[in-house]
Amino acid sequence: xxxxxxxxxxxxxxxxxxxxxxxxxxxxxxxxxxxxxxxxxxxxxxxxxxxxxxxxxxxxxxxxxxxxxxxxxxxxxxxxxxxxxxxxxxxxxxxxxxxxxxxxxxxxxxxxxxxxxxxxxxxxxxxxxxxxxxxxxxxxxxxxxxxxxxxxxxxxxxxxxxxxxxxxxxxxxxxxxxxxxxxxxxxxxxxxxxxxxxxxxxxxxxxxxxxxxxxxxxxxxxxxxxxxxxxxxxxxxxxxxxxxxxxxxxxxxxxxxxxxxxxxxxxxxxxxxxxxxxxxxxxxxxxxxxxxxxxxxxxxxxxxxxxxxxxxxxxxxxxxxxxxxxxxxxxxxxxxxxxxxxxxxxxxxxxxxxxxxxxxxxxxxxxxxxxxxxxxxxxxxxxxxxxxxxxxxxxxxxxxxxxxxxxxxxxxxxxxxxxxxxxxxxxxxxxxxxxxxxxxxxxxxxxxxxxxxx
Amino acid sequence: xxxxxxxxxxxxxxxxxxxxxxxxxxxxxxxxxxxxxxxxxxxxxxxxxxxxxxxxxxxxxxxxxxxxxxxxxxxxxxxxxxxxxxxxxxxx
Numbered sequence: 001x002x003x004x005x006x007x008x009x010x011x012x013x014x015x016x017x018x019x020x021x022x023x024x025x026x027x028x029x030x031x032x033x034x035x036x037x038x039x040x041x042x043x044x045x046x047x048x049x050x051x052x053x054x055x056x057x058x059x060x061x062x063x064x065x066x067x068x069x070x071x072x073x074x075x076x077x078x079x080x081x082x083x084x085x086x087x088x089x090x091x092x093x094x095x096x097x098x099x100x101x102x103x104x105x106x107x108x109x110x111x112x113x114x115x116x117x118x119x120x121x122x123x124x125x126x127x128x129x130x131x132x133x134x135x136x137x138x139x140x141x142x143x144x145x146x147x148x149x150x151x152x153x154x155x156x157x158x159x160x161x162x163x164x165x166x167x168x169x170x171x172x173x174x175x176x177x178x179x180x181x182x183x184x185x186x187x188x189x190x191x192x193x194x195x196x197x198x199x200x201x202x203x204x205x206x207x208x209x210x211x212x213x214x215x216x217x218x219x220x221x222x223x224x225x226x227x228x229x230x231x232x233x234x235x236x237x238x239x240x241x242x243x244x245x246x247x248x249x250x251x252x253x254x255x256x257x258x259x260x261x262x263x264x265x266x267x268x269x270x271x272x273x274x275x276x277x278x279x280x281x282x283x284x285x286x287x288x289x290x291x292x293x294x295x296x297x298x299x300x301x302x303x304x305x306x307x308x309x310x311x312x313x314x315x316x317x318x319x320x321x322x323x324x325x326x327x328x329x330x331x332x333x334x335x336x337x338x339x340x341x342x343x344x345x346x347x348x349x350x351x352x353x354x355x356x357x358x359x360x361x362x363x364x365x366x367x368x369x370x371x372x373x374x375x376x377x378x379x380x381x382x383x384x385x386x387x388x389x390x391x392x393x394x395x396x397x398x399x400x401x402x403x404x405x406x407x408x409x410x411x412x413x414x415x416x417x418x419x420x421x422x423x424x425x426x427x428x429x430x431x432x433x434x435x436x437x438x439x440x441x442x443x444x445x446x447x448x449x450x451x452x453x454x
Numbered sequence: 455x456x457x458x459x460x461x462x463x464x465x466x467x468x469x470x471x472x473x474x475x476x477x478x479x480x481x482x483x484x485x486x487x488x489x490x491x492x493x494x495x496x497x498x499x500x501x502x503x504x505x506x507x508x509x510x511x512x513x514x515x516x517x518x519x520x521x522x523x524x525x526x527x528x529x530x531x532x533x534x535x536x537x538x539x540x541x542x543x544x545x546x
Contacts, residue, residue, distance in 0.1 A: 002489065002504070003461075003504075003540055003544065005491050005493065005502060007540065007543075007544045008461055008463070008502050008540060009495075009500070009502070010544075011539065011540055011543055011544070012463050012465075012533070012535075016533075066514070066515055066518060067514060067535070067536045068535055068536055068538070068539040069533055069534075069535035069539070070539065251543045251544070254542040254543050255539060255542055255543050257542065258538060258539060258542040
């Protein structure tokens with residue numbers, strides 16, 4: 001069947017003026033066969049395997065960009081959580097492994113490598129603790145390594161010792177990168193129910209249930225969704241809004257699946273999943289906040305925002321699962337502050353607070369993302385923010401995460417500047433009442449009961 | 455090998471010789487034009503060509519570059535994309 005002029009024109013328009021892109025092609029590589037007796041051996045095995053597997057990743061992605069005319073913004077790698085690969089080495093030796101990841105990423109030309117991670121939702125091994133304690137040094141001394149720590153799951157509960165520890169680790173990481181507004185903390189995520197196949201940084205890692213090497217793709221099109229909604233009359237009801245988002249999401253997802261399958265084929269690996277997340281960029285017109293506002297909210301963060309986000313998220317998933325049978329990852333709208341021009345504006349206008357963002361995370365994927373807070377925020381407060389977010393994920397059987405940046409030396413109303421896709425952000429107000437005694441208790445919040453739902 | 459289709463889009467201010475010059479470049483590269491549709495959309499000249507690049511004498515990327523350069527000379531924007539992306543997005 002031939003194509004109608006309008007169909008061709010629509011695709012071209014989506015790419016050229018509405019910023020449709022493949023946000024990321026992430027190659028997941030298992031490093032389970034790279035363990036060894038000492039850090040040097042492990043580091044060498046890791047470097048060799050990554051550079052071998054991902055040798056052509058960037059080249060193939062660039063070929064596909066050119067052939068199909070759809071930009072592939074990021075080419076990245078995720079690996080088996082390093083705490084699993086290297087469980088028996090000392091804290092000071094972990095930097096060798098991180099440097100080897102960093103070098104491998106540079107060698108193959110990817111901008112981030114994820115998987116400097118530990119899964120400690122129920123408890124720590126000695127190796128887990130060594131790895132976590134090495135995070136501040138690693139994130140300040142490497143350029144492309146991203147780290148994540150899973151501290152809670154619905155089935156295990158919340159490891160509150162880990163939550164307390166992560167508050168300190170985040171502060172220390174930000175402090176060690178104070179020349180760059182604490183950018184180290186932007187490469188660190190704390191998770192509840194972390195997905196094993198998420199292609200998006202900083203939380204990407206290659207789960208233990210995954211195969212040897214897979215290609216996961218994150219599609220994204222906030223601009224396309226916004227453009228489709230802005231064509232609707234002001235009087236369109238929510239059914240029509242949902243329908244429009246579904247149709248748009250379907251098309252975006254189909255484009256992503258094509259690129260992902262071709263990439264996997266050309267790289268001789270298997271195709272993993274498509275992540276249906278709408279990921280904003282700091283560019284004007286590529287904002288989740290603006291989509292929510294287009295439904296009739298004067299500013300993102302006003303009452304009604306959570307409902308609008310719930311509708312958006314659900315409609316994206318409904319359109320997407322129809323388009324591809326291999327949907328996974330996080331699949332939902334990201335609501336980072338610094339990476340979304342509309343969110344930044346909403347914070348500046350006083351419409352959006354951390355508390356509202358927390359409420360919004362109940363209905364969308366991910367969680368409190370790329371939020372800058374005053375540098376002198378006590379670690380217990382950061383831990384308590386994490387604990388709240390983990391509780392939302394645990395109780396609601398969903399993924400939640402915290403990526404928060406206590407910007408060294410900055411106060412509420414100041415700005416942090418990270419550049420590129422990480423954007424810039426106003427430093428937000430945090431509640432000043434101390435949760436110190438709560439955080440210092442330690443232990444584990446038990447897993448919830450799920451038979452008496454409400 | 456059967457047809458290998460690509461879609462060429464030309465967008466810009468109208469002038470004499472756009473179709474002539476694009477067709478000439480395609481003929482020089484041994485590319486067969488299967489369909490052309492053209493319209494003036496909001497005062498902007500818009501042309502879409504469906505072509506078969508199976509016997510193209512040039513690599514896809516070189517062809518893309520040549521079309522881009524031609525577009526710059528003509529004051530229009532010329533893109534070429536393989537057809538599969540349109541099929542994926544608009545056909546079940």
